[in-house]
Amino acid sequence: MISKYANQQRVLVAIDCIIFGYDGEELKLLVIKRAIEPVKDQWSLMGGFIGTNEDLDGAAKRILLELTGLHDVYLEQLHAYGQPERDPIERTISVVYFALIDINKYKEQINEQYHPEWFKIKEVPELIFDHNMMVKAAMDKIRYQAALHPILFELLPKKFTIPQLQNLYEQVYDSPIDNRNFIRKITASGLLIKQTEKDKSSSRRGAFYFKLDKQKHKAQFQSFLSFISKPK
Template identity: 85%
Template sequence: MGYNQTAVLVAVDCIVFGYDGEQLKLLLIKRAIEPEKDRWSLMGGFIGDDENLDGAAKRILLQLTGLHDVYLEQLHAYGTPDRDPIERTVSVAYFALIDINKYSKQLNDQYHAEWFKLKEVPDLIFDHPKMVKAAMDKIRYQAALHPILFELLPKKFTIPQLQALYEQVYDSPIDNRNFIRKITASGLLIKQAEKDKSNSRRGAFYFKLDRQKHRSQFQSFLNFIPKSIK
């Protein structure tokens, strides 16, 4: 190390989004140490001596939430000199997408993780609000080209659930009839025989994503994005 170089810590922060079939939410914990103790925070920790970045992100997610085998993607590195008031720290942010109902029993109670609706997220420490915004921007971009939002859904889902998810991700209403017409015409969904009758007597048919067909028509989902956002 040169005479003028200072040691820099490397941390990983995980931005965990979940969908419960009705609401898109963000998973947060209360910070256990100073500075900013007991304030709401993303899941984070320092990288170990024998870890790569992906390994550290998976370990931190497992330790703090009990979650594993979830969709996890590296987002961006944050390294402004004043982002941590104690030590110079570079943080590499990841975002995860999960079906809340599938993983609700795995959440680790030790760290009191809580889900917040996106529009009701409390004040977060450091530059974590910037990380959340960047993650949402990346998800919106990715969702127009790839089926990543289906990571938030159960294997079987209804059209209303899918539409509500897209509306919340893009924070914009979608015309119901137009959405149904486009998604039916795409041929990307496989209609199931059974219905979800939890919200009405008539019920709504369940669907599954045809992942093989989607790989060959990967730009089809661009048509579902509200025109005001394209």
């Protein structure tokens, strides 16, 4: 009975988690200071090695929980990175996931042990190894996904204002959106349920809160997002 494949090199498999958050004003990325050599104390994505008895999704959820205290958040597998020299210590393949969270909702759950810090998406520092490349690929995937599915609502609280929603899309697509067209299109879409409450933190007049109508988004979200992804 053969217990191992003959003449095959052992390769490590790691998980890296890209955590995007939105605080109502800024789209941000959560990074940590690397705790081990090489490049100790430099900025890094959150990651770790997969356990012997874990599948990929299970490892990603465990690592996310251990390093941040986060669980039950939107988590999607992005890509695998396997350049032979990507890790200077040992041959390591990294399977990358990205998570989307409302920063304010999970603020108290973030684990402080690894000194995590939120950076505005345009001010992310140089990260170790190929982590900057991973973040860019994640942003490209999010833009593509957001044109097909309402994944950006994972970054918002259950109730939000139109300005918050518009600001989020402008930051994700890095492009301004005409305010009047945005309000007209989003109102006509029927995707949002207007609430009686107002957010008066920015002005006396305030802005009404809305909620996503999850029953309608599957049928109508495509036409709405075709406008969002091609702002005029």
